[in-house]
Amino acid sequence: MKIFVNEIVLKYNGKKTAGAVQNCYKPEADVLLCNGAPVKADHVIKADDHLILIKRGEIPTKTDLEILMRSRNPRIFNSAIKGRTIGIAGVGGLGSVVAVALARSFVKKLILVDFDVVEPSNLNRQQYFTDQLGFPKVEALKANLLRINPYLEIECVNQHITAENTVAIFRDADIVAECFDCAEAKAMIVQQVLSNLTCKIVAASGVAGFSDLEALKYRKLSSRFYLIGDGESAAVPGQGLTAAKVGIAANMQAAKIIELLIEDYDDNKS
Amino acid sequence: MIIRVNGESKEVSVDLSVRHFLKEMSLDENRIVIELNAKVLPKSEFSRTILEDGDRLELVEFVAGG
Numbered sequence: 001m002k003i004f005v006n007e008i009v010l011k012y013n014g015k016k017t018a019g020a021v022q023n024c025y026k027p028e029a030d031v032l033l034c035n036g037a038p039v040k041a042d043h044v045i046k047a048d049d050h051l052i053l054i055k056r057g058e059i060p061t062k063t064d065l066e067i068l069m070r071s072r073n074p075r076i077f078n079s080a081i082k083g084r085t086i087g088i089a090g091v092g093g094l095g096s097v098v099a100v101a102l103a104r105s106f107v108k109k110l111i112l113v114d115f116d117v118v119e120p121s122n123l124n125r126q127q128y129f130t131d132q133l134g135f136p137k138v139e140a141l142k143a144n145l146l147r148i149n150p151y152l153e154i155e156c157v158n159q160h161i162t163a164e165n166t167v168a169i170f171r172d173a174d175i176v177a178e179c180f181d182c183a184e185a186k187a188m189i190v191q192q193v194l195s196n197l198t199c200k201i202v203a204a205s206g207v208a209g210f211s212d213l214e215a216l217k218y219r220k221l222s223s224r225f226y227l228i229g230d231g232e233s234a235a236v237p238g239q240g241l242t243a244a245k246v247g248i249a250a251n252m253q254a255a256k257i258i259e260l261l262i263e264d265y266d267d268n269k270s
Numbered sequence: 271m272i273i274r275v276n277g278e279s280k281e282v283s284v285d286l287s288v289r290h291f292l293k294e295m296s297l298d299e300n301r302i303v304i305e306l307n308a309k310v311l312p313k314s315e316f317s318r319t320i321l322e323d324g325d326r327l328e329l330v331e332f333v334a335g336g
Contacts, residue, residue: 092336181336182334183332183333183334190330194310204336205330206333207335207336208335231330231333235333236334246336
């Protein structure tokens with residue numbers, strides 16, 4: 001009969017229990033899942049069951065992880081993302097969340113750029129941990145992303161982005177995510193990318209506060225410039241940045257990046 | 271003369287530079303990205319670019335937060 005073991009389809013004619021499949025394919029496994037639920041070794045299996053065999057604490061090989069980690073994604077999603085490089089300008093409330101979404105999506109490479117260090121006020125919304133306080137954000141984020149996907153390529157640029165170095169930093173990026181805090185820096189990098197590179201940029205403006213989530217929307221300014229946010233809610237004293245709202249805006253950026261990669265993939269295919 | 275700003279018609283005076291236009295609109299040129307007729311306009315060009323009848327401007331003024 002046909003079964004799936006760690007998401008690979010197999011012809012299996014042995015004894016019809018989860019334990020027998022385990023002995024056959026991964027004897028060292030200590031956790032058995034059948035169709036998403038934990039089962040014991042004597043669990044009876046049937047055709048088309050999906051068995052996942054895990055050895056607790058073991059990091060799968062790159063090939064195995066790729067198959068397992070991407071198994072819930074649509075096929076076009078996986079095809080379009082494979083091999084792509086995304087630049088992330090600023091890894092605070094927006095950038096650290098965009099990076100996590102893209103790392104989980106199995107992009108090939110992320111270019112993380114920020115000059116800042118992790119400070120306590122960042123922990124209300126940014127993807128860092130208390131034991132990382134004081135460390136450069138790009139290095140801390142790299143460590144966290146590698147726990148999600150140890151095979152992700154990450155380039156850390158621990159410096160200020162300026163009009164002079166933007167092109168050199170993001171030369172290899174397929175898309176750049178603008179994730180800065182400062183309005184002037186946002187305008188600068190969008191201008192640099194649109195003027196001096198050929199890739200698309202997905203920026204954000206108007207993400208402060210905690211309510212009015214329905215005002216967060218997409219704007220397409222041109223074929224290479226996309227903007228997320230309400231355009232107005234600035235971070236000022238009395239109106240700060242909060243995990244849920246900034247997180248939504250950041251994930252809207254990540255979703256748009258993926259959508260653009262898929263469009264690009266479709267265009268190149270046809 | 272008439273130009274289009276973010277899809278809406280706007281009457282402006284002749285011989286108006288982009289820089290003066292931004293000033294009239296109370297927009298901060300350091301926080302602005304402008305596309306003039308579908309081409310991004312570098313900040314260094316704001317003062318020497320004179321708007322012409324029928325020009326299409328897409329502009330975004332960024333606000334802080336991220």
